Amino acid sequence: MIRRLFYMSLGAGLAIWVMRRLQALHPQHVARRTADRAASMAGQVRDLTAYALDEAAVRETELRAQLKLED
Template sequence: MIRRLFYLSLGAFLALWAVRKLQAMRPDHVARRAADGAVDLLGELRAFAGEALELAAKRETELRAEYGLDTVGRPEHTFDR
């Protein structure tokens, strides 16, 4: 009797677990997770790009101060197309 009750409860648990896993794989859930992941990735990329641009500007300022360059001169010749 105890063995039957154990296997009945084990079967109920496994059935509930399988149903929840299958519901998590529904297309709308998968699409939502993919969209959330893309939004998170885009935010991280924006933060990285902002930090990289800030560091590049800082380094450019340091190099200009080191070599005494106040402004960048225009090229004396231009290429006509």
């Protein structure tokens, strides 16, 4: 009896897991996840670019001060 209950609950759990995995493969879900990841990546690239430009400006100021160049 316990063995049957165990296997029945294992099968139900596995069926639920499979259904969720199959729903995650639906084209609308895939498109939404792809769009979210692309937007996130674009934000990260924007942040990296802003950081690099800020650091380049700081370094340029340091070099101009060292070389005594006018702006």
